[in-house]
Amino acid sequence: MTNRQEKIIQIVKDHGPITGESIAEKLNLTRATLRPDLAILTMSGILDARPRVGYFYSGKSTIQAIGESIKKKKVNEYKSVPILIRDSSKVYDAICTMFLEDVGTLFVVNQDNRLVGVVSRKDLLRSAIGKQSLEDIPVSVIMTRMPNLILTYPDESLHDAASKMIQYQIDALPVVRVNEDQSDINPYEIIGRITKTNITRAYVELGNEEI
Numbered sequence: 001m002t003n004r005q006e007k008i009i010q011i012v013k014d015h016g017p018i019t020g021e022s023i024a025e026k027l028n029l030t031r032a033t034l035r036p037d038l039a040i041l042t043m044s045g046i047l048d049a050r051p052r053v054g055y056f057y058s059g060k061s062t063i064q065a066i067g068e069s070i071k072k073k074k075v076n077e078y079k080s081v082p083i084l085i086r087d088s089s090k091v092y093d094a095i096c097t098m099f100l101e102d103v104g105t106l107f108v109v110n111q112d113n114r115l116v117g118v119v120s121r122k123d124l125l126r127s128a129i130g131k132q133s134l135e136d137i138p139v140s141v142i143m144t145r146m147p148n149l150i151l152t153y154p155d156e157s158l159h160d161a162a163s164k165m166i167q168y169q170i171d172a173l174p175v176v177r178v179n180e181d182q183s184d185i186n187p188y189e190i191i192g193r194i195t196k197t198n199i200t201r202a203y204v205e206l207g208n209e210e211i
């Protein structure tokens, strides 16, 4: 937080509710100069603003405000494109796809394009230890499958998705849309992926917000 933002918080604590105009006067600045600071402080939840009343201190600490800001981030805003392979593909093809697409996790789909499994680097390494030819083993044999898949949803918070990755010690989650049609045997349509990289990006963004 900048020195000026700290001063604004102090003024609002001491004199709130107070108009933007009055805060500006106390700091010998114009209202326009203060506008970005006031926007940051209200967006982060440290200050509240009411029309015709002015700014007042929300009582939230910076830490609480940061916590709220983290929990507002949704999976949908941060997801990336999922790299898919068919369940009938061979382990050899999965290895090539992983290198070509530069990812650590592949999502496996059936002929109806519905999610049926996940293949990670270690799954592929494990199958490479065996005696069977990698060109003969279908990925459906080595993948982690339903109902053991850990999923995330577009409107889930990024924080909850990150917690699942920690809890289950996995690097990636498929972002799925659940098809409401009851007759659908496999309702999971895959629309994205969340990996540790996405979480890291959100973390860096948060640091750049400087609040």
Ligand code: ADP
Pocket (backbone or CB within 6 Å): 104, 105, 118, 119, 120, 121, 122, 123, 143, 144, 148, 149, 150, 151, 169, 170, 171, 172, 173, 174
């Ligand atoms: P790595 O193999 O590179 O360590 P992970 O830690 O993500 O990658 O994978 C560990 C195990 O967890 C693998 O067997 C993988 O199939 C499985 N796995 C990975 N992602 C998921 C997921 N979203 N749901 C269930 N199992 C998963």
